[in-house]
Amino acid sequence: MQIWIHDNQMRKIIALNNDIPDMLHYTNSTWHPYLEQATSTFDFAIPKFSNGKLHEDIKLINDECFVSFYANGSHQVFYIATLQEDDFNIQLTCNNTNLEYALEYANPFSAGGAQTIEWYLNHMDLLSFAAVELGYNEISDRKRTLTFDSQETKMARLQSLMSNFDAEFEFKTELNRDGTYKRIVINVYQKADETHHGIGKIRNDVILYYDNDLKGVQVNSDKTQMFNAGVFTGKDGLSLNDVEISEKNADGIEEFYSRKGNPCLYAPLAMNRYRATMRAEGQDNWIRKDFSTEYENINDLKAYALRTLKQYAYPLITYTASVQSKFIGNYSDLALGDTVKIIDNNFAGGLALEARVSEMIISFDNPNNNSIVFTNYRKIDNKPTSALQSRIDRAVEDRLPYTIELTTTGGVTFKNNEGESLVQPRLYNGGKPFTTDVSWRWALDGVVTVGMQYLVKAKDIDDTAVLTVSGYVGNTEVATTEITLANLVEQIELKVMTSNGNTFKNGVIASTLTATLWRGNKEIDKDGTEFSYIWTKTNDDETPDEHWNADHSYSQKSIRITQEDVFRRATFSCEIEYIGKQV
Known part of the structure; x- marks a missing residue:
């Protein structure tokens, strides 16, 4: 994962990447997105030292900066809430920029x-x-x-x-x-209900089994909030008095009803199972609760009444599932709002649940800290018919995610504009190689190409670049991934070599000055074709020799110095400028 630091104008100024040696790294990262609040927080630390010395980029980091990364199909952008710096680390506590609503x-x-x-x-x-x-x-x-x-x-x-x-x-x-x-x-x-899913998807391809992705499940039954009859009123006295409601269960028995002339909604099956008193048949065994709402439409009020009574007519069963930290890594495309299945056979008859992802705790540098919080648990039948099982199997197969794996022949980090690397993709469907009608599109710095592989040349990369790879089956894009490429270019050092020293006697002067360029202990541009070399002379009184400089205003890698060029003392300087192809 690459993290960007932006200045206070939101321009990118620093990239943090743990896969590139000379870039700033990050540690102790925790990204915590929340479904209900539609926001997230992000905490991480930046080690200040790299290769035994302070990294030069830390001077750009301050509490005016913003932080971003790309995840779950969207840019995640944060402002720095607190910044704490000591001798070795910068600790950042960041809030999603939409939390400015809280200010x-x-x-x-x-x-x-x-x-x-x-x-x-x-x-x-x-x-x-x-x-x-x-x-x-x-x-x-x-x-x-x-x-x-x-x-x-x-x-x-x-x-x-x-x-x-x-x-x-x-x-x-x-x-x-x-x-x-x-x-x-x-x-x-x-909002998610029996006919709407809300944010996220129904992930039939994601099933958690005990002792695999699932650590375990805890089940609690609570009757303290239970009632089996309710009177629901809306704005200006709106009620269910003129509404006829009758809902039956899977066995054809009426489970919820209201009758015209009576504003109350009843749950008779729940009343018979969980009686209010020990009185005999025919006595009042209803547990009633009244609700006042702002609904103006009778259909909205009816839907609210049914939804509420269904929730509280029976004991409130709550489930808490704990997942293995590796689970998020196994399903990297899992997002807030997604609904998954949970299977735990450590309960009588087996326990099968559907649950919705409401919070995610993700560490980019330490996946062992990953976890998920689920809500909207719903118990489901753990024994589907053979026909239903076949449909589930087909649905799972159709929904298996596509993923891309990339290999390179020369890595992703280059030095001094030298080298190249062939990037080769492989497409997988549900962990199995997929090759039928597959094509690839590549995007680097806005240039899109099509091909089965991509040749990266160091000279085409300015500092860092992101190569985006998209896999297509037919004309449909099924998966996308990206890799960060880096070209670490060392500074050029200019050294002037003399053929006969720089001190002479008795007016006899003869020496050749040659400008040599060095990068990383390697001499470059030996033939003088890629850079221009302009020499200038300064007299012993520190004034430029305008006549000499005019005569030598063209590029020369080497110049010959004689007594005609020097009276007592002179200083010769060389300025270089890149004019040819990249080195």
Whole structure:
């Protein structure tokens, strides 16, 4: 992973890469993205010493800088919240730039009528702040009449707004090639429920098994919040009094109902299993709870009532799954919001769950510290029919991720513009080589080429460059990866050699001065064709010899000095300039 340091204008100034020896490295990295808050934090340290001496780039790092890297299909951009420096390390604690919402305040606000979420975002200055644009909006037609009575941070206001619209959101940051901001997009999704997934994907290809990717599962049953009847009211007295609801379970037995003329929604099966009292049949065994909401639409109120009663009609079963640290590495494309399957046969009858990724803790330099937090656990049938199993197997096969592995013949680090390396890709599908109808596209510094392999030449790389490799099956891009290339160019040293020394007697002077160029203890441009060599003379009174300099204004790698060129003492200097192909 390559991490960029930006200046306060968001221009890239330093790259951190643990795979390139002479670049600044990083340690103790922890990236922690959160689904519910739509933000992330990033902490890491930068060792100040490289090869036994202070690295020259550390002078550019200060608390005005920004930090970025590319992960999960988006640029992750952070501002430095705290910077701590000692003799050996710079420790940075960084917050995602969208956390600047937590630094600005939103005033009390009342809509005065039902409005869309886009209207609220604009009228409460939640988009114009920080130049955020609204992108995908899954609930564009939904309207709410909302009032916010108190002042609160814009982040709190944004989260409250999403909650009132039964929505969840994410930020996507786009940067220009020089690292400056292009735009920030906020995408809005229907909150995950029985018919909507929300952010992320259903990952049928990701199954965690005990003692493999899964450390274990803990199950808790809690009846303290349970009820089996509810009265739900909306704005201006809206109720379920005129609504007929009847939902049956898989066995055809009515599990939830409401009858016209009665505003209450009931869960009869739950009542029979978990009675309120020890009274006989026919006595009141309902556990009732009332709810007041701001819903104006009867369908929204009905959906909320069913969703709430289904959640609390039975004991609240919570699951906590712990994963092996290697799990994230095995599924590097796993993202916030993705739903995975968990299988643990250490429970009677076996335990099969679906769970959603709500937090990820990722270390780029120490994968042993990786972990995941799951939410939205749901118990599923652990014994599918043979027909269903066949469909699952086909779905898993169709969803197996494509990955790319790269090999090189000459590595990725070059020195002094010398050398080349052939980059050869291999495409895998679910860990197996895939070769049918595969083609490759390569992008280096904006130049896109097509070919089965790519020849990297050191002379084409200025300092560092990122080579992006995209694998195609037919005309469909199925995988992308990148490698960082480095060309470490040492400084050129100019040495003037004399054929007969530089001190003479009795007016007899004869010596040839030759300008030689050295890079890394190796002489370059021996024939004088790649650089120009312009000699100048300074007299013993420190004034330039204009006449001599005019006569020698053309390039010469060597000049002959005689007594005609020197009276008592003179200083001869040579300036070089690159004119030919790169060395």
